[in-house]
Amino acid sequence: xxxxxxxxxxxxxxxxxxxxxxxxxxxxxxxxxxxxxxxxxxxxxxxxxxxxxxxxxxxxxxxxxxxxxxxxxxxxxxxxxxxxxxxxxxxxxxxxxxxxxx
Numbered sequence: 001x002x003x004x005x006x007x008x009x010x011x012x013x014x015x016x017x018x019x020x021x022x023x024x025x026x027x028x029x030x031x032x033x034x035x036x037x038x039x040x041x042x043x044x045x046x047x048x049x050x051x052x053x054x055x056x057x058x059x060x061x062x063x064x065x066x067x068x069x070x071x072x073x074x075x076x077x078x079x080x081x082x083x084x085x086x087x088x089x090x091x092x093x094x095x096x097x098x099x100x101x102x
Contacts, residue, residue, distance in 0.1 A: 009031075
């Protein structure tokens with residue numbers, strides 16, 4: 001198979017067993033993948049991808065914390081432990097939300 005291999009050509013390499021697609025290593029070796037020409041470019045790409053992975057991990061951890069906070073606040077609201085009328089939401093009006101149009 002010559003570069004560039006299309007998605008359809010790569011799918012042809014896959015065999016199906018028990019509903020799961022598998023690609024045989026010997027078949028995969030026939031596919032040519034592009035590589036950056038220099039080691040410096042490869043290292044730069046690794047650095048960029050590592051930074052993206054760290055950012056994804058950070059956002060996943062933030063999401064977990066916010067999910068926990070949401071569940072806790074929802075429980076307190078549903079049980080009447082806190083009431084919406086008692087909440088001070090004045091800070092929300094002063095803080096711009098990222099990604100939300102005003």
